[in-house]
Amino acid sequence: MKTATNPALSSLVRDQINRPSPIRQIMKMAERQNILAMGLDPANVISFGGGWVNHSAPDEFRQAYESVVKDADLFHKSGGYTATLGDMECREQIARFEEHLFGVPRLGAGHIAIGMGSTQLTHDLFRTLLDPGDTVMLLDPTYANYEGQLAFSVPGVKIVRLRVLDPATWSYLPETDPAGIAKEFSRLFDQHRPRMVLFGAPDNPTSQVVPQALADVMLAKTSEAGAWLAIDFAYKAQYFQAPPAYYAWSPADHPNIVGIHSNSKWARGLGRRLGWIEAHPSVVEAIERVQQCSILCPDTLSQMTMAKYLKGAIADGSLRKYVANANALYKNAADVTLKAVDTHLQRPRLKPFGGLYTVVDIGTNADEFVPKALKATGVLVVPGAGFGESLKNGVRISFGPLVKDTPQIDEGLARLGRWMRSYACDT
Ligand SMILES: Cc1ncc(COP(=O)(O)O)c(C=O)c1O
Incomplete structure (x- = not known):
């Protein structure tokens, strides 16, 4: 019997599989199995990773x-x-x-x-x-x-x-x-x-x-x-x-x-x-x-x-009212996030015009920082390099998923801040 030759994937796909989205990689790292493998309790993880909204549809x-x-x-x-x-x-x-x-x-x-x-x-x-x-x-x-x-x-x-x-x-x-x-x-x-x-x-x-x-x-x-x-x-x-x-x-x-x-x-x-x-x-x-x-x-x-x-x-x-109410909810989550960044991280950040995010300068390579931070604190943020060179020492913090649970925003950033102060001493 002749041996079978596996057909090849397209060269474009092979090339792109070798360059996975860095954000997807981080989100994979936060999957339940990996969290358990890190010795963390998934119930205690606070994620600022998700680029999604969490208010209700009309x-x-x-x-x-x-x-x-x-x-x-x-x-x-x-x-x-x-x-x-x-x-x-x-x-x-x-x-x-x-x-x-x-x-x-x-x-x-x-x-x-x-x-x-x-x-x-x-x-x-x-x-x-x-x-x-x-x-x-x-x-x-x-x-x-x-x-x-x-x-x-x-x-x-x-x-x-x-x-x-x-x-x-x-x-x-x-x-x-x-x-x-x-x-x-x-x-x-x-x-x-x-x-x-x-x-x-x-x-x-x-x-x-x-x-x-x-x-x-x-x-x-x-x-x-x-x-x-x-x-x-x-x-x-x-x-x-x-x-x-x-x-x-x-x-x-x-x-x-x-x-x-x-x-x-x-x-x-x-x-x-x-x-x-x-x-x-x-x-x-x-x-x-x-x-x-x-x-x-x-x-x-x-x-x-x-x-x-x-x-x-x-x-x-009712459309205008719905949009205004949703925006008030996200504006509140953005305010809580900025206040928590200023109180706990004390690092430069941008004030959002709208949307779901802010970016924070962590002053060190974020690709290395993010997995260590997750392991040490159970808090997930997204490293910035995937968005462009200018953000390689920065992280994206999404308040979208936590819009209806803003105390978690403060809790997550307080945890991260405490660890960052010790991380700065260790590096
Ligand atoms: C800037 C931007 N464009 C497009 C999308 C994707 O949106 P859609 O769900 O419509 O495909 C996203 C999702 O996060 C986004 O951030």
């Missing part, structure tokens, strides 16, 4: 699911395909949502492509807008998944980084040195001619927003050069201050702007996968071609319930 939204599930005809309908770009009524309601909450003008269903969450949409958007060999400009630090998403969707893409965090002073440069950062952006743009500039508003891990002045420079440079300006709005509805004017920029006025949106965070729908792209109709039509090959159609039940919920909640004003 009850009217839950009721929308109930109304579909209890009606045999509607339930049958929810098992059918919708159009590849999503159901027209849901696309229309999402356009109304953006107009109602943020004042985005002249937006219609033709500017909206619905997908299975912003992760899938971002991958398909890169596939739609970029070619191998193109350059993409990202911030440093920024969301750690972009690098892998770019590698998978556009092999050979080059990445250039605009440093927005000064690790020496732990300051967010677009706020502390607006003229300097605008100049540096223009210099990098002219030198590398990126096909796309991409930033998150607010960003993960910093929870900072690019100020209007820098966004204006980015828009001017990209539109003049025929490049895309993509804004990841996964945390758009989570803000603690008035948002900048570009939250209301419309693709009806700016054909090179693409917004990436998600229902994961604002409506606590992380697992009920639904997101959308907001873009010029020519981009939306192009995404249709890509989604025909990736998802065929977004989830029908999620679209039926979202359309129903939004229609009612916009009309009776």
Whole structure:
């Protein structure tokens, strides 16, 4: 008998398996088996690792699911395909949502492509807008998944980084040195001619927003050069201050702007996968071609319930109230977190504009610090290097999962602080 030869995985996948997401690695380290293997009691572990929200979805939204599930005809309908770009009524309601909450003008269903969450949409958007060999400009630090998403969707893409965090002073440069950062952006743009500039508003891990002045420079440079300006709005509805004017920029006025949106965070729908792209109709039509090959159609039940919920909640004003209440909850968790960092860690940190996170300068290599801290204290934070070079001595602290249990935030950071003082003496 001939010996079997195992078929090989693709070279792209083999390459990417060897570069796992550092955040996933840390989250794996915090899995029950590993915690037990470290001699810790899983019940005593306090995790600031999770990039997820923990408030409740609107009850009217839950009721929308109930109304579909209890009606045999509607339930049958929810098992059918919708159009590849999503159901027209849901696309229309999402356009109304953006107009109602943020004042985005002249937006219609033709500017909206619905997908299975912003992760899938971002991958398909890169596939739609970029070619191998193109350059993409990202911030440093920024969301750690972009690098892998770019590698998978556009092999050979080059990445250039605009440093927005000064690790020496732990300051967010677009706020502390607006003229300097605008100049540096223009210099990098002219030198590398990126096909796309991409930033998150607010960003993960910093929870900072690019100020209007820098966004204006980015828009001017990209539109003049025929490049895309993509804004990841996964945390758009989570803000603690008035948002900048570009939250209301419309693709009806700016054909090179693409917004990436998600229902994961604002409506606590992380697992009920639904997101959308907001873009010029020519981009939306192009995404249709890509989604025909990736998802065929977004989830029908999620679209039926979202359309129903939004229609009612916009009309009776409950959507605004829901978003305001959720934001008050996260603002409170952010305040508790900053106070606990200042009291117990006494290290530089950033004040979140919105979102779920702050980043703290721990003054030493965080890849080494984090596993030792977990083992010694049962407290998990995320090391910063995966988000960019500027954060290699920093950690991301997420208050999202603990939003309804803020005493745990203080308890976790008190534990970490006590250990850090002894760690500093030992190293
Ligand atoms: C900046 C950013 N974009 C996108 C996502 C993914 O969102 P979704 O659940 O819509 O795929 C996340 C998740 O943490 C994120 O932080």
